[in-house]
Amino acid sequence: MPTMEYFSIDSLEExxxxxxxxxxxxxxxxxxxxxxxxxxxxxQLNLSNSLLEALDSHDxxxxxxxxxxxxxxxDGLPEIKALCAELLEVNPQEIIVAGNSxxxxxxxxxxxxxxxxxxxxxxxxxxxxxxxxxxxxxxYDRHFSICADLGIxxxxxxxxxxxxxxxxxxxxxxxxxxxxxxxxxxxxxNPTGITYSDTVVKRLATMPVKAPDFRIFWDxxxxxxxxxxxxxxxxxxxxxxxxxxxxxxxxIFASTSKITFPGSGIAMVASSEENIAWLKKLTSVQxxxxxxxxxxxxxxxxxxxxxxxxxMQRHAAILAPKFxxxxxxxxxxxxxxxxxxxxxxxxxxxxxxxxxxxxxxxVVEKVAAAGVVLTPAGATFPYGxxxxxxxxxxxxxxxxxxxxxxxxxxxxxxxxxxIIEQELARRKQ
Numbered sequence: 001m002p003t004m005e006y007f008s009i010d011s012l013e014e015x016x017x018x019x020x021x022x023x024x025x026x027x028x029x030x031x032x033x034x035x036x037x038x039x040x041x042x043x044q045l046n047l048s049n050s051l052l053e054a055l056d057s058h059d060x061x062x063x064x065x066x067x068x069x070x071x072x073x074x075d076g077l078p079e080i081k082a083l084c085a086e087l088l089e090v091n092p093q094e095i096i097v098a099g100n101s102x103x104x105x106x107x108x109x110x111x112x113x114x115x116x117x118x119x120x121x122x123x124x125x126x127x128x129x130x131x132x133x134x135x136x137x138x139x140y141d142r143h144f145s146i147c148a149d150l151g152i153x154x155x156x157x158x159x160x161x162x163x164x165x166x167x168x169x170x171x172x173x174x175x176x177x178x179x180x181x182x183x184x185x186x187x188x189x190n191p192t193g194i195t196y197s198d199t200v201v202k203r204l205a206t207m208p209v210k211a212p213d214f215r216i217f218w219d220x221x222x223x224x225x226x227x228x229x230x231x232x233x234x235x236x237x238x239x240x241x242x243x244x245x246x247x248x249x250x251x252i253f254a255s256t257s258k259i260t261f262p263g264s265g266i267a268m269v270a271s272s273e274e275n276i277a278w279l280k281k282l283t284s285v286q287x288x289x290x291x292x293x294x295x296x297x298x299x300x301x302x303x304x305x306x307x308x309x310x311x312m313q314r315h316a317a318i319l320a321p322k323f324x325x326x327x328x329x330x331x332x333x334x335x336x337x338x339x340x341x342x343x344x345x346x347x348x349x350x351x352x353x354x355x356x357x358x359x360x361x362x363v364v365e366k367v368a369a370a371g372v373v374l375t376p377a378g379a380t381f382p383y384g385x386x387x388x389x390x391x392x393x394x395x396x397x398x399x400x401x402x403x404x405x406x407x408x409x410x411x412x413x414x415x416x417x418x419i420i421e422q423e424l425a426r427r428k429q
Contacts, residue, residue: 007423009424009427009428012420012423012424012427013424015420016417016420016421016424019413019416019417019420020417022413023366023370023410023413023414023417026370026406026409026410026413027369027370027371029371029406030371031370031371031372031403031406031407031410032371033371033372033373033399033403033406033407034372034373034398035372035373035374035375035394035395035396035398035399035407036373036374036375036376036395037375037395037398038190038258038349038350038395038397038398039262039395039397039398040258040262040397040398041318041397041398041399041400043318044258044315044318044319044397045261047311047314047315047318048259048260048261048301048311050301051260051261051297051298051301054297054298054300054301055293055296055297055300059296059300060293060296062077062078062079062292062296062299063078063079064077064078064079066078066292068292068293068295068296069292069293071288071289072288072289073289073290073292074096074280074283074284074287074288074289074290075095075096075097075276075280076095076096076097076098076266076268076290076292076295077097077292077295077296077299078092079299080097080266080295080296080298080299081095081096081097083299083302083304083305084097084254084266084268084270085270086305087223087224087254087305087308088220088223088252088254088268088270089236089238089239090236090238090252090270093273093276094238094270094271094272094273094276095268095269095270095276096268096269096270096276096279096280096283097266097267097268097290097295098266098267098268098269098290099266099267099290099291100255100256100257100262100263100264100265100266100267100294101255101257101267102219102221102253102254102255102257102267102268102269103142103146104267105253105267105268105269106143106146106217106219106253107146107149109251109269109279110146110150110152110181110217111150112279112282113125113180113213113215114126114131114150116282117213118213118215118248118275118278119248119274119275119278120212120213120248122211122212122213125180128178129178130153130178131151131152131153131178131180132152132153132154132155132176132178132179132180133147133152133153133154133155133179133180133181133182133183134155134157134164134169134172134173134179134181134182134183135147135154135155135156135157135182135183135381135382136156136157136158136159136163136164136182136183136184136189137156137157137158137159137380137381137382138159138191138192138352138380138381138386138391138393139183139185139189139190139191139380139381140183140185140190140191140219140380141375141379141380143183143185143217143219144183144381144382144383144384147382148383152180152181154382154383155172155179155382156381156382156387157169157182159189159192159194161194162194162196162197162199162200163186163194163196163197163200163201164182164184164200166199166200166203166204166207169182169203169204169207170203170207170208173207173208173209173210173211173214174207174208174209174210175210176210176211177210177211178211179209179210179211179214180211180213180214180215181214181215181216181217182204182215182216182217183217183219184196184204184216184217184218184219185219185220185221185222186201186218186219186220186234186237187220187222187223187232187234187347187348188222188225188232188345188346188347188348188349189348190221190222190348190349190350190393191343191350191351191352191375191380191391191393191394192343192345192350192352193343193344193345193346193347193348193350193351193352194343194345195232195233195234195346195347196234196235198235201234201235201237201240202235202240204216204237205237205240205241205243205244205246205249205250206240206244206246209249214249215248215249215250215251216237216241216249216250216251217251217253218237218250218251218252218253219253219254220234220252220253220254221253221254221255221257221258222258222347222348222349223254224259224308224309224312225258225312225315225347225348225349226312226316226346226347227316227319227320227323227345227346227347227348228316228320228346228347230346231346231347232346232347237250237252238250238252238270238271238272241272242272247272247274248271248272248274248275250271251269251270251271251275252269252270252271253267253268253269253270254267254268255267255268256298258315258349259308259311259312259315260298260301264294265294265298266290266294266295266298319396319397321401322396322397322399322401322404323345323351323396325396325401325404325405325408326351326394326396326404326408327342327344327351329405329408329409329412330342330351330353330408330412333412333416334412334415339355339356340353340354340355340356340415341353341354342354349395349397350393350394350395351393351394351396352380352391352392352393352394353391353392353393353394354390354391354392355390355391355392355415355418355419356390356419356422357388357389357390358388358389358390358422359389359390359415359418359419359422360377360378360386360389360390360391360392361377361378361389362418362421363377363392363411363414363415363418364376364377364392366414366417366418367407367410367411367414370410370414371410372407372410372411374392374393374394374395374411375392375393375395377389377391377392378391379393380393392411394411
């Protein structure tokens with residue numbers, strides 16, 4: 001898209017009229033597409049259908065002679081712990097395997113820290129005058145919702161190409177004891193697609209902090225969600241924290257929500273043995289044990305990490321063409337537009353689009369008016385406030401390719417219209 005300064009007002013108005021007609025034609029198709037969240041498509045869900053048949057009426061005893069129909073085993077079946085520990089590169093005694101939602105584990109863990117002192121015997125967070133979390137942005141909106149719900153003040157942290165602005169992070173945590181946590185989606189980050197560099201991971205693990213009960217909430221949701229045969233590599237932060245004599249600093253989260261069935265998967269949290277013991281003790285008050293039949297079902301389905309890897313290659317075969325379509329469309333229409341940029345992720349579920357300042361909300365509204373729902377503009381920032389009104393999260397996974405093509409046509413049209421309208425308004429002031 002050529003730079004607007006080279007167009008006369010008449011040319012801009014003529015182009016706007018032509019694009020508006022195309023937009024109206026799309027409106028008349030009465031599209032009803034929802035791209036607001038990273039939802040697996042039906043083809044992806046079908047990959048796991050045999051999970052429903054992984055157990056029969058006689059298969060309910062685990063390898064450790066545990067009757068999975070009954071109570072107990074608070075931290076998960078030993079075999080599933082071993083599999084998930086290998087997946088996250090931790091020891092089995094450093095992990096709890098629970099129900100289907102890592103987000104619920106995150107919310108629950110922070111609530112526990114609000115009510116009970118962490119192993120450092122510090123004051124429960126709810127009894128302190130103020131609690132703050134660092135929030136690399138654009139980031140995962142549901143992390144920010146947890147903070148908002150629990151009354152935790154959020155401090156936005158800018159992203160660089162290799163992760164959060166560590167100069168800013170290090171300065172803040174070294175000075176302020178009320179900063180108790182930082183949210184991180186370290187691999188194929190939501191929505192930027194960034195994988196944290198070795199330098200960033202090492203600095204997070206080793207940095208001096210003023211609050212002894214400071215925690216890194218390491219949401220490794222896309223650990224195995226690669227789009228190619230050359231996946232990004234991520235350092236093991238728990239090992240680095242141990243080496244730096246900060247073994248309790250990190251909680252690692254993951255799940256099979258986008259691996260098998262989002263509503264019927266398994267979730268896990270890993271950390272130091274001391275943190276895990278603290279968490280198990282408090283969890284024992286609220287449950288006697290997880291759904292072990294579902295854990296056994298996943299064991300039968302995957303068998304081992306090689307089984308997970310093969311399964312994820314089948315996911316990638318479905319998703320890679322969708323990401324390619326989005327990226328090619330953006331390149332075709334905006335490759336020569338310096339004010340517009342986007343991520344080119346090697347995995348994960350999202351593409352992050354940055355419009356010229358002041359455009360994102362209007363674009364999302366215009367797209368919605370023609371039948372395509374995107375994530376609300378601003379949602380990827382704390383309090384829903386994108387300071388430049390630039391970021392749009394694109395979730396290409398759910399629609400079929402033909403519908404995704406229509407949605408991208410609409411997004412491109414809407415963005416061009418908003419840019420021209422913005423330029424016309426500026427010139428007519």
